[in-house]
Ligand SMILES: Nc1nc2c(ncn2[C@@H]2O[C@H](COP(=O)(O)OP(=O)(O)OP(=O)(O)O)[C@@H](O)[C@H]2O)c(=O)[nH]1
């Protein structure tokens with residue numbers, strides 16, 4: 363993991379990293395934030411022409427559905443804003459180049475995994491290091507100018523199971539749950555921290571523990587954004603867990619369904635231009651839901667919780683915990699309030715992502 367963590371920082375600064383493969387090392391650079399000369403510079407460094415790796419969600423949105431991410435050979439002069447437009451623009455010009463798409467190989471797919479892990483747009487410039495440039499690139503790795511990540515480590519960079527560290531805790535009395543304790547966990551890349559809010563003294567022996575998995579939403583949780591129902595769900599969950607006699611709320615650093623705040627704001631702008639919540643994410647290259655719940659499973663293990671009563675409308679959360687070995691004894695709905703701003707968002711979640719929201723969409727909401 364160590365090299366991956368360092369690579370994430372270089373990528374977030376817009377620098378290339380090397381995905382190491384004995385036969386054909388691959389230079390990789392994010393498209394997001396790339397300088398106007400990025401393609402030319404990368405070509406010089408690698409001694410071969412760079413190509414663009416696009417995710418299958420982006421390709422499907424562009425009208426080229428495929429089973430895997432694909433590589434697009436770059437026509438001469440495609441740089442800067444035009445490159446960004448092809449990679450993640452709202453009005454892309456893919457045109458005739460689409461004929462040149464080929465399936466991405468494992469190292470090229472790993473390049474996209476690194477972008478996602480770094481919370482960048484999942485589109486990458488990649489260039490194979492030509493034999494004539496191998497010694498020069500190896501020298502850059504040796505002197506620390508360029509970071510090398512083994513291909514398998516890059517491919518697994520989103521797997522964090524067992525790597526979460528329990529860091530610190532404190533008693534935090536809440537308005538709706540006086541007897542609460544916050545326990546902070548940190549992922550190895552240092553980018554993401556998750557908090558377990560333990561309300562009361564849930565006794566695992568006494569039966570399933572009331573549990574809420576809440577994905578961070580800065581706009582909704584903190585500012586009461588009307589575009590979603592997150593803030594209300596958060597506060598309702600705390601009150602509900604308290605009313606159930608105590609339990610746990612995991613506050614997970616999965617802003618924007620795992621795409622990060624920067625990308626969620628981009629997605630909101632696309633929604634204002636007419637896309638729904640899922641298509642907006644696809645247009646940026648993301649899946650409809652990028653969240654992974656291994657961190658939640660690890661936090662529950664650390665808290666000694668194996669059987670839960672889950673407060674959610676999202677069947678994926680039930681499935682993810684079950685797959686992680688947690689017994690979900692029952693599911694309880696948890697609603698916010700419908701308004702003119704979040705109606706389209708909630709309808710799309712129900713109709714296209716299988717969320718169980720009849721209670722709120724038919725007007726019967728809301729608890730509290
Ligand atoms: N990408 C994206 N994320 C959004 C949008 N609106 C809200 N979110 C994020 O969606 C997540 C909502 O999380 P949750 O409330 O935990 O989950 P949920 O999947 O709706 O499921 P339950 O509330 O448990 O039924 C948060 O991370 C929000 O930041 C949007 O339009 N686009």
Ligand SMILES: [Zn+2]
Nearest residue numbers: 579582590592
């Ligand atoms: Zn929200």
